Amino acid sequence: MAKKPVTREEIAKVTRRTDAVGAYAGKGWVQAVAFVMLLGFTIMAILAMRTYALSMPLPDKIIGNDGKVIATAEQIQHGQELYQSRGLQQYGSVLGHGAYIGPDFTAEYLRLTTDAAVKQYREEGKQEPRELVKNEWRKENKYDESSKTLNWTAGQTKGFDQMVNHYRDTLTKDNTSQGLFPNAIKSEEELHDLVAFFGWTAWASAAERPNQDYTYTNNWPAEANVDNKPTADLMVWSALSLIALVGGTGLMFAIYGRWSRTIGWHGEEAPVLDFRQPDEVRLTPSQKAAGLFFITILVLFLLQALVGALTEHYRVELTGFFGIDMGQLIPYTVSRTWHVQLSLFWTAAAFLAGGIFIAPLITRKEPKKQGLLTVILFVAVVFVVLGSLLNEWLSQKGWVPENSIFSQQWEYLDLPRFFQILLTAGMFIWIVIVWRTLSSRLKTGKKTSMPWLFLFSGLAIPMFYAVGMLAGQRTHFSVAEFWRFWVVHLWVEDFLELFTTVMVAYIFVLLGVVRERIAISIIMMDAVLYSAGGVVGTMHHTYFAGTPSEQMAFGAFFSAAEVIPLTFLTVEAWGFMQLGARQYSNRTKPFPHRWAVMFLIAVGFWNFLGAGVFGFLINLPIVSYFEIGTALTANHAHGSMMGVYGMLALAFAVFALRYLIPENKWPEKGVKFSFWALNIGLIWMVFISLLPLGVAQLYHSVGQGYYEARSLAYIQSDANLIMDWLRMPGDVIFLAGILPLIKLAWLGITSYFAPKNKETVLELPEPPLYEMVDDARIAEFAGAKAADELPEQTSPYRSDRRG
16 A cells, blocks of 8 residues: 655654754753853953952052041042942043043043152252152052051152142033033042042052062053053963964864854755745734833934934034033933943843743743733833933932942943842843743753753843942942953853844744754854853953953953954854845745844844954954053944844844734835944944044054043044044934834834734744745746746755655
8 A cells, every 4th residue: 555645744743843852952062062161250260369359459548748648448439439420430431441531530640640740850850750750659669468558659649639629620610511510529528539539540550569560450551651551461462362363263264164064054954934924923912012122122222322422422512512501411421321321221121022022932822921021021121221311310410329229330330229130130030931931841842952042041141230230339449340341241242142142043943944953053153152252251351450460361362262253153144144045035925024134134244343353453452552441442332232232132123023013014115224224324433433533542542642542632633523523424324214213113002002903812823933835835936837847946945845
């Protein structure tokens, strides 16, 4: 008796069942990820202990040459609290970290006091006055470790009084001419303590470590008055970093050439299928509620761009906005705070919403009350966003006491501690929501299957954001920088990258473009590549933060390795695009996510350029020594933050809202315009303004001095003003690209409340986003009379097309 032929549907069911139960990471991948993670975090643990033990010392008291106490540790820490709470880190910087329009207070304090001392000694007729100043600042480290007392010379004591007068003239003005709220510093006590904080960092930047020939800050900033210049460590590790980059890139491509058929994006075994059209896909309650997140982030994106435009305009007109004194309401410090915070808020919210939206597609069902929990989380996130922005404004006005749970904190972690706790708790609640949906798959799958990888990568988001809690307002500056950049770097550049990889891979599995086993290989490969350099590479942020010199060695070497996976993934992006082009050409129905995929392709471009090229440019120690805190840092930040995470967030929003908004209302042309306008505007912003400004400022820093390159006189010089004004057309194009997204948000909110769209389901079909295509339908689409007449090239992946 002849056997009954196996149908395509039966083959597909077996394939999906194998993927759902049997697809998991091999032992080799698990061991590789475990090794890289263990190595990276072991090194980080050692560096953490060294940071606590060997950071620049905070004296219990500083005593002047007359025997009087100039400042106590309590006063220095109070000055640090004022520096945060009044938004001064969003105005200038300390030890290079902070904003760019104000001075670096460390470099300014050091230059002005030493210049005054040289001038005084010269007027007194002393021989070699510059050498005298160098000796008293650099060679005569009068810090007593046993008594924790720092004794200052007559010149240093007089310099402190001079700087109190200087900052009285700048930080206590009753107008907005400095880019601050009027009377930003409100009393002589506050002024004294703030200057004590600046003076402590200036002393540490010039005083040599015991038994070493370099300072606590590795000779930063470059300052001839105290003989600060690049150290031997800095030069050697810069050279070794370049060797690591070239050698590592060559090794990676050798491996890729050998195993390119077993790693990366490919779909030779993908079955022939059609995508369900958006109106055919029903949403679960949590997916529909996730739409509220995506609608809101588009509005926050517009707000972030508007305050960003205001922040940029302050570079050419510090006193206002085209003659309007905006500083009375939103000075530079507030606009930059909000610009930075909103960029983190709206992109992070997109990741949360993306996780909630995808989870039901994985399990094909969701438990009850998930929609309600998602709405509650949405309300909580909105409360955190609005509450933190308001309290940052109140803090800078001085209406909220410094070092309170409602006062502004460190840059990038500006949101007050109360809202930081709420946001961390909200992200843990988010992972519980995701876990509830995934639980049915987690029970039957191995710990290295895709649902578990999805959960683990999501769990890392609240865990590593919570590390920022270790950077309190009174935490020692060097220690706070160490933990703060765990969030800025590790949370953003490693674990959000990993969660992104899982999300994108899962989207293409759910669309049927790639198989789960291929997606798992991509995820594990990216986990190894990102973590190999990304974990220890965090230390490139702390070269000059008063931490031990070994942080420069590890940070430089591993930071160079971060570029290698970005180079490799750029090459893989071509395979990703070719896969999509081949797959989508065989469908009888149009592909509904063209522009979501285009945003993902843009992510690959900006990942290499903004994060990779521009990041490596400023991470090399010898470049960072002269560049830190200049426009090149802003260039990297815009290219990587907007180019990578902004485009990713928009990709997730466009993908999800495609199913919420009816097809007949979907603004295809508007989304297309947004894609091109945003990318053209960002390219203009980077190449016409930020990059030239940064290169010019770096050149000025090397040639004339870091203090000069950070001065307001240089920033607002004629040449720089021209480059700033040339940025305006790009900004206009960029802002124009957001307007169709606001229309998208409006369509999303009207669709959300539309009566016919209120019905949701708790179970989804299998598969939820595509359906199998039989030979007859393919033949009809190709214009053939029968399946046997179908040309081979019409469906390159149909090796089994005859059953």
